[in-house]
Amino acid sequence: MKEELMVSGKHIAEIYPVLHLWHWEISLYLFLGGLAGGILFFAAYFFIIGKEKEMSTTVKWATFIAPLALMIGLSSLLYDLHHKLYFWRLFTTVRFTSPMSWGAWTLLIIFPLSIIWVASFMKDMFPNWNWKWKYLNQFESFVIKYRLPFAWILMFLSIILAVYTGILLSAFNARPLWNVSILGPLFLVSGFSTGLATSMWLSKNDAERRILSRIDIFFILTELFLIIHLFMGFMAGTAVKLEAFRLFMGGSFTISFWIFVVLLGLIFPVTLEILELNGYHVPKWVPPLLILFGGLMFRFVMVDAGQITRFLY
Amino acid sequence: MAVDTKKCVGCADCVVACQTENNVPHGFCRDWIVENVKGTYPSLDMKFQSERCNQCENAPCVRCCPTGASHIVEGGIVLVTHDDCIGCGACVEACPYDARYIHPQGYVDKCTFCIQRVDKGQNPACVDVCPTYCLHFGDLDDPNSDVSKALKNRSWYVLAPEAGTEPQLYYLR
Numbered sequence: 001m002k003e004e005l006m007v008s009g010k011h012i013a014e015i016y017p018v019l020h021l022w023h024w025e026i027s028l029y030l031f032l033g034g035l036a037g038g039i040l041f042f043a044a045y046f047f048i049i050g051k052e053k054e055m056s057t058t059v060k061w062a063t064f065i066a067p068l069a070l071m072i073g074l075s076s077l078l079y080d081l082h083h084k085l086y087f088w089r090l091f092t093t094v095r096f097t098s099p100m101s102w103g104a105w106t107l108l109i110i111f112p113l114s115i116i117w118v119a120s121f122m123k124d125m126f127p128n129w130n131w132k133w134k135y136l137n138q139f140e141s142f143v144i145k146y147r148l149p150f151a152w153i154l155m156f157l158s159i160i161l162a163v164y165t166g167i168l169l170s171a172f173n174a175r176p177l178w179n180v181s182i183l184g185p186l187f188l189v190s191g192f193s194t195g196l197a198t199s200m201w202l203s204k205n206d207a208e209r210r211i212l213s214r215i216d217i218f219f220i221l222t223e224l225f226l227i228i229h230l231f232m233g234f235m236a237g238t239a240v241k242l243e244a245f246r247l248f249m250g251g252s253f254t255i256s257f258w259i260f261v262v263l264l265g266l267i268f269p270v271t272l273e274i275l276e277l278n279g280y281h282v283p284k285w286v287p288p289l290l291i292l293f294g295g296l297m298f299r300f301v302m303v304d305a306g307q308i309t310r311f312l313y
Numbered sequence: 314m315a316v317d318t319k320k321c322v323g324c325a326d327c328v329v330a331c332q333t334e335n336n337v338p339h340g341f342c343r344d345w346i347v348e349n350v351k352g353t354y355p356s357l358d359m360k361f362q363s364e365r366c367n368q369c370e371n372a373p374c375v376r377c378c379p380t381g382a383s384h385i386v387e388g389g390i391v392l393v394t395h396d397d398c399i400g401c402g403a404c405v406e407a408c409p410y411d412a413r414y415i416h417p418q419g420y421v422d423k424c425t426f427c428i429q430r431v432d433k434g435q436n437p438a439c440v441d442v443c444p445t446y447c448l449h450f451g452d453l454d455d456p457n458s459d460v461s462k463a464l465k466n467r468s469w470y471v472l473a474p475e476a477g478t479e480p481q482l483y484y485l486r
């Protein structure tokens with residue numbers, strides 16, 4: 001029998017034997033970033049194609065959630081920083097090689113934009129609404145006048161935001177599970193699907209929900225396809241990728257991933273959505289809840305599992 | 314730097330010297346010993362390796378740092394400016410050698426090759442303290458430096474070259 005035993009004298013709690021530095025804060029942050037990206041993308045999209053009236057929840061009401069989600073996400077990121085008082089250093093430079101840097105800048109821009117977007121619809125949503133100050137009223141009419149280019153900018157930024165949540169992880173070549181280029185698109189699709197789920201949950205209009213549900217089915221199926229693709233890549237990969245593969249095939253993340261993320265978070269809700277479109281009665285909160293739950297679990301699993309995978313030397 | 318794995322006895326003097334020289338807080342380390350045993354009893358082969366930051370030429374920790382706190386100085390040493398560091402941990406995640414840690418005060422810390430000593434023309438503390446003289450330090454571009462001479466006459470390897478980081482810590486075999 002050939003054996004190899006390695007003992008390292010490095011005993012740093014969060015780093016050895018397995019890295020465990022990023023916890024729930026990062027998972028939550030990635031989840032909320034994708035969610036907000038999804039909500040804003042479809043709000044802008046339906047506005048641009050002129051469906052503001054028919055899709056009023058998606059375009060107006062649901063966007064309330066976006067700044068809230070971004071605020072909670074940013075707070076949880078801030079909470080995770082170990083040198084908190086220096087956080088403003090993030091905004092003294094732009095470093096394109098660091099996703100953390102351009103992602104933080106994107107957030108800094110999209111966060112106020114999402115508030116402005118919601119604010120510009122206040123009078124639509126609450127007819128008695130009144131901005132007390134004159135220049136707020138002027139600013140409002142300015143925004144309303146240029147809402148179309150505004151929507152285009154929002155749509156563009158929301159794609160960057162959602163894709164960034166994946167690229168943040170995939171940029172780390174030291175962690176083989178994350179270091180796959182498909183992670184960006186996968187997080188984008190998953191984030192958009194959670195955004196759609198939120199709008200679907202809030203909408204009281206059956207026609208609107210049906211349209212959202214149709215798009216969501218497409219997104220979930222794409223996500224499933226990308227997941228299969230991801231694992232095919234691992235299966236055909238080098239030793240470190242196989243190690244990542246094994247964590248999900250019999251390893252400690254098998255149940256949390258395949259049962260909670262894939263079955264409960266994707267396959268089950270997509271089946272319900274298809275049934276609902278075909279006239280079966282499904283409680284309207286069930287598919288969105290499952291999708292949101294699956295999306296959150298997905299981030300937890302990826303952040304945790306990724307830190308376990310490493311180069312073997 | 315070059316580490317002679319044939320001479321290292323795993324005494325961890327380098328670890329203690331580093332902790333003293335650099336005030337490394339309790340429970341953390343900038344360098345550490347890895348013990349590797351191979352074979353079938355009774356014919357076993359044991360190897361000691363003193364490890365630390367590899368001062369990578371293509372350093373992923375520098376690439377992913379959002380604030381520029383992690384940077385490479387002239388001569389190739391990778392440093393962290395504590396007052397620029399926000400403690401996001403991106404560089405810790407990015408290092409394939411897990412050579413960084415978060416200092417209890419919040420910033421990230423790692424081996425600096427004792428830059429405060431090197432600037433004065435001295436060796437890093439670990440190099441000077443090693444009782445078996447197994448650590449060789451110096452400028453790799455200078456053919457007469459201790460490290461260049463050590464590398465010239467011996468076969469060597471680096472850790473995880475497949476990570477693409479171009480590590481600058483050489484192990485003599």
Ligand code: SF4
Nearest residue numbers: 366367368369374408
């Ligand atoms: S060993 Fe790690 S910390 Fe040191 S330069 Fe390379 S990647 Fe950075």
Ligand code: SF4
Nearest residue numbers: 378398399401402404
């Ligand atoms: S923890 Fe500090 S040095 Fe490391 S990437 Fe973040 S800001 Fe840069």
